[in-house]
Amino acid sequence: MAVIPIRITGDPVLHSPALPVAEIDDELRTLVADMFETMDEAPGVGLAAPQVGVPLRLFVYGWTDDDGVSHRGVAINPTLWLSPLRVGELDEDTESEGCLSFPGERFPLRRAEHAILQATDLDGADYEVRATGWLARIFQHEYDHLDGVLYVDRLTHPFGKAALKTQRKNSWGVPGLSWLPGRDHLED
Numbered sequence: 147m148a149v150i151p152i153r154i155t156g157d158p159v160l161h162s163p164a165l166p167v168a169e170i171d172d173e174l175r176t177l178v179a180d181m182f183e184t185m186d187e188a189p190g191v192g193l194a195a196p197q198v199g200v201p202l203r204l205f206v207y208g209w210t211d212d213d214g215v216s217h218r219g220v221a222i223n224p225t226l227w228l229s230p231l232r233v234g235e236l237d238e239d240t241e242s243e244g245c246l247s248f249p250g251e252r253f254p255l256r257r258a259e260h261a262i263l264q265a266t267d268l269d270g271a272d273y274e275v276r277a278t279g280w281l282a283r284i285f286q287h288e289y290d291h292l293d294g295v296l297y298v299d300r301l302t303h304p305f306g307k308a309a310l311k312t313q314r315k316n317s318w319g320v321p322g323l324s325w326l327p328g329r330d331h332l333e334d
Contacts, residue, residue: 147176147183150198151324152246155296155313158321159196160247164203164292167222170270174204178220178268181206187327190246192284194291197247199324205288209281217281221265226289228258228282236302243287248298249325251312253305255297257283 153160167174177200185193185206194205208218236254244252261282263275277285287297298309313319 147179149187149326149328150180150184151326152184152188152193152197152249153199154318154323154325155248155298156319156321156323157199157247159199159201160291160294160296162196162201162294164194164196164201164294167202167204167266170222170266170268174222175268178204178206181220182208184327185246188246189327192288193246194288196291196294203292205291207281207284207288209284211280217275217277219275220268221263221285221288222267224263224265224285224289224292226285227262227264228286229260231256231258243283243297245287245297247291247296248309248313248318251298251309253298253301253309255300255305257286261285263289 177195181193181195181198184198185208191209192205192207195202203224204220204222205224206220210216236256238254241254241256242252243255259278259282261277263277263285264272266272290297298306301309
């Protein structure tokens with residue numbers, strides 16, 4: 147297993163829809179193992195293949211909830227069903243999220259409270275996870291990556307403006323930028 151560089155916003159692979167996984171083979175299994183290692187080293191709670199430069203519809207996730215229950219898996223060619231968004235003011239404490247492809251920043255974003263993830267695992271078996279709260283947020287965030295959408299693309303004013311300012315300040319938004327967890331400390 148190896149830690150893989152994570153692409154930073156502006157790289158074309160992050161802003162284009164990913165392609166379906168055609169075959170689960172040893173090459174894909176190695177990619178998934180490397181993605182888990184990269185996610186854990188970053189540290190993050192999810193990582194989509196486009197974030198490591200691979201335009202395939204798959205993501206990994208790993209998060210332990212407040213009850214100590216570990217949620218960890220790989221979603222290959224996923225489908226995601228969402229509950230309607232609630233209305234009202236954003237809560238910056240409970241609705242903020244970050245992204246390994248927009249490292250070191252957090253902004254509030256409204257997400258659906260409930261999600262149903264349907265996907266295939268590395269053994270080729272179909273599965274379904276009904277998620278609420280933070281796990282539902284993780285699934286939505288990673289699924290967006292598969293459609294070429296970063297969470298900062300969804301931000302409302304004034305947070306979208308702040309994200310653009312951060313992008314300009316860091317000279318992001320151009321192809322070819324990446325960072326390596328364990329060496330670069332952009333999430334700090």
